[in-house]
Amino acid sequence: MVRGLYTAWTGMANEQKRLDIISNNLANAATVGYKQDNITNQSFDDVLTIKIKDASELYNERPIGKMNLGVKLGEVYTDFGQGSLRETANTYDLALEGKGFFQVAAADEKGNEQILYTRDGSFTKTNEGNIVDMNGNKLVGESGNISVPVDASDIVIDTDGSIYADGVFVDKILVTDFEDYKYLEKYGENLYRLVEGGTQMPATASVHQGFTEQSNVNVVSEMVEMIAITRAYEANQKVIQTVDSTLELAANSVGKV
Numbered sequence: 250m251v252r253g254l255y256t257a258w259t260g261m262a263n264e265q266k267r268l269d270i271i272s273n274n275l276a277n278a279a280t281v282g283y284k285q286d287n288i289t290n291q292s293f294d295d296v297l298t299i300k301i302k303d304a305s306e307l308y309n310e311r312p313i314g315k316m317n318l319g320v321k322l323g324e325v326y327t328d329f330g331q332g333s334l335r336e337t338a339n340t341y342d343l344a345l346e347g348k349g350f351f352q353v354a355a356a357d358e359k360g361n362e363q364i365l366y367t368r369d370g371s372f373t374k375t376n377e378g379n380i381v382d383m384n385g386n387k388l389v390g391e392s393g394n395i396s397v398p399v400d401a402s403d404i405v406i407d408t409d410g411s412i413y414a415d416g417v418f419v420d421k422i423l424v425t426d427f428e429d430y431k432y433l434e435k436y437g438e439n440l441y442r443l444v445e446g447g448t449q450m451p452a453t454a455s456v457h458q459g460f461t462e463q464s465n466v467n468v469v470s471e472m473v474e475m476i477a478i479t480r481a482y483e484a485n486q487k488v489i490q491t492v493d494s495t496l497e498l499a500a501n502s503v504g505k506v
Contacts, residue, residue, distance in 0.1 A: 258487040282369030283464040289323030343370035344460035351453025353386035390420035426452035
């Protein structure tokens with residue numbers, strides 16, 4: 250009976266985690282460049298059950314089979330699938346079509362810069378001519394942090410990332426891809442950080458000026474999944490209530506006999 254309580258509890262905890270992830274996906278359904286998270290489930294490893302101190306078995310221990318202790322969370326992973334492109338006509342809005350990430354230089358509290366990666370191409374130009382994201386992180390090119398002339402009237406960015414100011418070449422946006430996305434760690438603010446062991450490789454993505462890549466979250470499918478999770482959670486609740494009622498009956502009624 251107690252094992253039944255534990256098994257149902259693992260199911261409830263699992264569904265709660267799935268609900269948290271789906272809620273976060275839905276909250277970011279309109280976030281530019283957001284990539285949705287998903288989760289896998291797996292059962293606990295089977296354990297061997299042994300009968301002990303049973304008079305009918307002459308008190309000899311005897312294996313009676315295997316049992317499973319419920320469900321546990323598997324891997325939480327990010328779906329890096331392509332999002333749809335939306336035209337904005339803004340000069341510094343950029344979208345990647347294909348595999349790859351923009352590089353941005355993010356400064357910490359001490360002013361030290363580190364390279365982070367993003368698919369969010371909502372960039373703007375500062376008064377100094379730097380191209381930055383919404384948090385002020387500078388877009389990185391082949392020559393370093395990209396800066397365009399402040400008095401330039403015509404900025405053109407080719408699909409290969411080359412930037413021209415009034416017809417003069419300025420720099421080329423550095424777009425990077427990775428051999429294994431498992432080495433990318435979410436850093437917050439729609440950014441990713443490459444952890445130790447990750448390997449960079451040339452990107453095949455093309456750059457589209459005047460567009461942004463939308464989130465790859467499918468709101469309809471996420472809502473359907475949320476309903477299924479709610480029903481599974483309620484089913485586990487009922488299991489706990491049923492087992493609890495049985496234990497109460499055994500303690501208060503059977504125990505009096």
